[in-house]
Amino acid sequence: MASTGLYPFAPVDPAAGAFSARQFPRSSRYPEDAATGIAGAALAWGAWDLGLTSQHRVIVRQGEAMGRPSQITVEREGEHCWLSGRAELIRETPL
Numbered sequence: 697m698a699s700t701g702l703y704p705f706a707p708v709d710p711a712a713g714a715f716s717a718r719q720f721p722r723s724s725r726y727p728e729d730a731a732t733g734i735a736g737a738a739l740a741w742g743a744w745d746l747g748l749t750s751q752h753r754v755i756v757r758q759g760e761a762m763g764r765p766s767q768i769t770v771e772r773e774g775e776h777c778w779l780s781g782r783a784e785l786i787r788e789t790p791l
Contacts, residue, residue: 703735705756713751715739717758730759731766733779740770740777 701724705717717739719729740754756768768781 703732703739705739707748708757710743710749711751713743713749713754715743715754715756716760717756718761719758728759728762730762730764731768731781732758733768733781736768736781737770737777737779740772744772 699722701719701721703717703719705715708714708716717732717736719732719735720727721729736754736756736758739756743749743754752772754770754772756770757765758768759766766781768779771778771780
């Protein structure tokens with residue numbers, strides 16, 4: 697299966713369920729994504745599955761390196777998870 701991009705992450709405070717991540721989409725017209733919900737959810741589920749955090753809520757901070765910080769919250773409820781966050785359009789720029 698071909699890769700669609702790279703999503704590196706690092707624990708910021710695993711005891712609190714906080715991680716920092718970056719998204720580099722392979723086939724897009726932009727080099728990096730400031731907020732990626734589906735990748736944040738996958739990161740959270742992986743962190744739970746690998747025992748990287750015991751918190752039922754994971755916070756993923758993304759976009760900080762590119763000056764467009766975002767925070768994605770993923771909460772686990774049994775075999776399901778809920779994704780939330782905040783998005784705010786600061787200015788629109790053409791691609």
